[in-house]
Amino acid sequence: MATQKLIRTRPLPTELPAALQSLPPLLARIYAARGIQHDSQLARNVEYLLAAEQLKGMAEATQLIADHIQRGSTICVVGDFDCDGATSTALGVLGLRDLGAAQVGFQVPNRFEYGYGLSPELVADLPADIDLLITVDNGIASIAGVEAAKARGWQVVVTDHHLAGDELPQAHAIVNPNQPGCSFPSKALCGVGVMFYVLVALRRELEQRGWFSERTKPNLACYLDIVALGTVADVVSLDTNNRILVHQGLQRIRAGKARPGILALLRVAGRDHGRITAADLGFAVAPRLNAAGRLDDMSVGIECLLTDAAPLADFYASQLNEMNLARREIEQDMQHQALHHLDRLELDKDGLPWGLCLYHPDWHQGVIGILASRIKERVHRPVIAFAQGEQGEIKGSARSVAGLHIRDALAAVDVRYPELIAKFGGHAMAAGLTLRDGAFDDFKLAFDQQVRTMMREDDLQAVIEVDGELHEQELSLDNAWLLRKSGPWGQHFPEPLFAGEFELLQQRVVGERHLKLQLRTLSGRTQLDAIHFNADLSVWPSACKRAYVVYKLDVNEFRGEVSLQLMVDYLEPR
Structure with a gap:
């Protein structure tokens, strides 16, 4: 059933940029294919980070938070139930x-009880003694929730x-690089990145007030391991600014200077903290953190x-x-049910x-996002x-492909058929x-119609972009270490793939799949x-003698031996 993929080599500039000409040839062409033209784009030191003052609303936010810290106010941080929200x-x-706030607590909505973000229902259940409420990784769409918080006499950032x-x-203040009128050059900061910038600017505001004359000024760089984890997990674009944040965080983790919780999660995942890469954060640590928010409580x-x-x-x-x-x-059971349903659809004369x-009434609401991603x-x-919600409603999690802005598609459906969608974002x-009661059958037809107006048939062809073929001498352990x-x-600075x-x-077959x-x-x-993880066992092992392989160069360390290994992303019999 899996879609056959088109392999396309990333284009290279006709002339190698001067900034890359002193690099090893393999690395130079990889960087060139990712649009690197200047040394500054490869910077990884914190002094090259964009200035916090460029974020709209930063002065108002930090002045307000600093006032509350100096007054000894009760501050509540309201987060989200994914990895970016947790970090x-x-x-x-x-x-x-660390900056001297006397009373700081947190609240994360249980997805099954409150849903996403700062809702009026969540605000109503918060304790009354809060003075300042700060949302992280949410809030920009919480119109009613912010009003409810203000109605209780709280200030809100x-x-x-x-x-x-x-x-x-x-x-009272909004800090968001994607709000209208914000000139911050990087629109790819995730929630934990925004909060890091707020803390940096807040420290400067407190320092100007003489706050640290009798207390230690904290080194906020010690939290870059948390920033790196949230940034990788949220799959935001790794532009230059985010690469600096992630690199610095990885350096702290490799040196063993990370939060005890991050080191513990790496241990249970069987990863050596001294050799981790960004992929280890994304595929080993983040899923374990996310599991709490999906199945129970992100607390x-x-x-x-x-x-x-x-x-x-x-x-x-x-x-x-x-x-x-x-x-x-749970995910495996749901995926089997979904694939069985797809088999029936493909037998239909109109295809998928x-x-x-x-939709299945027994699917777990916390896992439908992963399911949508796997089927996509x-x-x-x-x-x-879609899965059944707690109050009888149907909740959905959508994942898209290149060529379709999924939020825009939902907005268009909502305009044409306002009776179908209760809310979306x-x-x-x-x-x-969330769909209105009884709306699923009409919605699935309306959604398909809308997608057909926004996509071309060519967009349904899966494409893998690769960095070309490697010469035999380039298939080396040294190059695996180099990369x-x-x-x-x-994201948007992809790990090199070859074919x-x-x-x-x-x-x-080893393990299950x-x-x-x-x-x-x-x-x-x-x-x-x-090694090919999660291989399609309906095709492999195969009787064919050759295969077209899309792969990454990887360093395999086993029982003290270090060797080159290819990590297979896609395999086609020949």
Whole structure:
């Protein structure tokens, strides 16, 4: 069922930029294919970070927060239930305490009870003694929630990174690089990045007031491990500014100077903190944190990041690991049901819809986002997975592909059919929505129709962009080390991918769904080990003698031995 993918080589400039000419040739062409033209784009030191003062609303926000810190006010940080929300919340609490705030607590809405963001229902259940409420990774769409907080006599600072709607909340201050009128050059900051900038500017404001004349001025760089985790997990674009934040955070983790909770999560995931990459944060740490928000309460994940005690961090990390195992099992069951449904759809004479909606009354509301993402990868089209909500409503999580802005598509459906969607929000590649009672069948038709007006048939063709083929001598452990050290790699600054045809010498399934391979170059001179995680076992192992392989160069460390290994992203029999 998986879609066959088109392999396309990233274009290179006709002339290599001068800034890259002194680099190793392989690295120079990889950087050139990612648009690097100047040395400044490869900066990884904190002095090259953009200035916090460029963020609209920063002066108002920091003056207000500083006033409350000096008065000893009670401050409540309200976060979100994903990894960016958890890291933003933990950073806010730790940073404000470090800056001298006497009373700082946090609240994250339970997704099953309150839904996303600062809702009036959540505000009503918060304790009455709050003086200042600060949102992190949410709030820009919380019009009613902010009004409810103000009605209780609280002051409100919104820090967020999501796109603003037509109306802004009437908060006392808003810091969001994506709000109208903000000239901050990087629009890719995630929630934890925005909060880090707020803390940096707040420290400067407090310093100007003489606040640190009798107390230690904190080194906020010690929290860059948290910033790196949230930035990678939220899959925001790794522009120059975000690469600096992630690189600095990775350096702290590798040196063992990370939060005990991050080190504990790496241990339960079987990762050596001294050798981690951005991918380890995205695929090992983030899913375990996210599992708490998906299945239960994100407070466990936040407490894991907050604690200074290593034994307690290990306890929380173990809980999060168990939740992640349960999440995987739930996800697998849901995916089997979804794929069975897709099989029936493909037998239909019209084939799959362009905009695909899937619903099952027994699906877990906290896992539908992952399910939508997994199905999207298989069928390469926008997918919305729905589950039953707590109050009988149907809640959906949408994932899109290049060529369709999913929030815009939902907005267009809402304009044409206002009776279908109760509420929605999101951005280009992901969104959430709630349907009105009995609206699913009409919505899935309306969504498919809208997608067909916004996409071309060519957009349904999955494309993998690669950095070309490697010469046989470039298939080396030295180059694997070089690329590992030349990141961080991530969204819009992708880890180098290569492609080529190889002979298949051995194939065997390891674990539940992984394919271990032994390959040989067509010259017959070089044999290579390779691993393909989550392989399509309906195709592999195969009787074919050759395969076209899309892969990354990886350093494999096992029982003290270090060797080159190819990490397979895509495999096509030949």
